[in-house]
Structure formats: C-alpha cells, structure tokens
Amino acid sequence: MKKIPMRSCVVTREKLPKSELVRVVRTPESSVIVDLSGKANGRGAYLKKDLVAIEKAEKSKILERQLEVEIPTSIYEELRNLIK
Secondary structure, eight states, rough: OOOOEEETTTTTEEEEEGGGEEEEEEESSOOOEESSOOOOOEEEEEESOOOHHHHHHHHEEEEEEHHHHHOOHHHHHHOOOOOO
16 A cells, blocks of 8 residues: 655644645745646745634745735736636
8 A cells, every 4th residue: 555645734734634735836946836836945834724723824825924025916806717
C-alpha cells in the first residue's frame, strides 16, 4: 500500500491529502505564485480547495502571516478560478 502525503490547511487546520489542497509559494525573489505542481522552490502554505477557505484566508490575512509577504489580490482570484 502506497503512503498518501498529508498536509495541513493554514485556514481550517485540517489534515488532508496533498491532492485536496493547493499550495501557495513565496519564491526566493519574494514574489507569490500558486504552485500547481507542488514542487516549486520557496516557502509554501497549503489551502483547502474550497471557496469558503479562500475567502477566510483573504479576510484574515493568514497567508500573509504564513508567507511573511503581502499577497496580491490576483493570487486570490487565481485560486477562486482554479476551484471553479
């Protein structure tokens, strides 16, 4: 049996399989990207693939605290489009 990698959502604090989460990365150049491959270089934070979790992350600025950088609105829009 193959081991399923588990990660925690920074908003809901749920432990979920990595495939049910989306990774947001602060690159070494301090830019922020949505990492679909899950392997981009830099500091990452996982979010549940759920509109409610994304809205809560945007309002509470939890991603900004986790990644220690300002998150542009375009990243939240990209996350919403990814889930829809």
